[in-house]
Amino acid sequence: MIEAELKAHVHAPEFVLRRLEERATGRAEVYQDTYYDNPAGGFTASDQELRVRTVHGPDETRSLLTYKGAKVDDASGSKPEHETRVTDPEATHAVLRGLGYAPVIAFEKRCRNYEFTAHGRPMLATLVQVPEIDGMFLELETLVVEESDLASALDDVRAVLQELGIGESDLTRELYTDAVRTTRARG
Template sequence: MGIEIEKKYRLTREEAVALERELERSGARFIGEEFEENTIYAGGALDPQRQVLRVRRTASGTTLAYKERALTNGAIKHQREEETRIESDEAIAAILCALGFHPALVYEKKRRKWRFAEAEVVIDELPFGIYAEIEGDAEGIDRIERELGLESAEIEHDTYPQLAARHGVKRDNSIEARFVNQSKSN
């Protein structure tokens, strides 16, 4: 079982540009960027307030993830995360539907990723905003936050699925948060 520990920040475009400059200045190693299409499934015994079943499609492949957030009031979030690569998008969709799950939410994301000290730092652009995340251990997150000048950045407590549900558009039986003019084949 994997435990993901992260802290998320809501950024303005100017703050995102400044963070990228600070990452470059500090010697962080740029890992790359990727476009994602995330489909969140509902149904079964999932508690939508704490559990997520997600299929993520990128140019490098498809993954299935289960996440279960630990209840906490702090800014640093802890959650169980199990993830595996999927060979066939169509097969996993059919399996999940046969088990009683259905696509409830789709959101797109453009992610830029860096390695900084013992943590991963990402800048995510979604159709409804720009966010940064630091993922590592709690002590390292606090130190990196200070080193990158993020102490005054607005903390975002909600997950991307929660934000997408709030800001997305209802389409048939699901909610979608997509970029305008973004091709599904990316």
């Protein structure tokens, strides 16, 4: 699967929140993300990601192991994604360390997720605040099976963003991992 996703700075959070609430009921969740790499930094150098995410929601806590391949679209940064639920996150962390991977960064994301259908596609909109980064972000994604469907899917994502008051100038490709590293380096 390829995650056709765009991320944007949100300059009018109340407006975007109201528009999302018109589409679906939001679900507040807190993500605890830990990213791994091999000792040589091969994942980062080749634009790949290996992550363990624990999601704390109102009804449950669940954990996911995610691998994202290198981006297949430079403009959006969309990547192939493979994800599976894990029942024991501590064991998953131990397995990854045992295989020689090391945690390179961990941080928290405070999210409000909205699932809905638009333009004939299932969409996931996530309002995101990372305590270490100023501002609010909106991630909007849909999954595609074939790379040949990616451009069309991204057009549909852009259309929904426009409906939410998000323009092209609001889009960003900056990764949370990079922004958190920068904030921490400043001190």
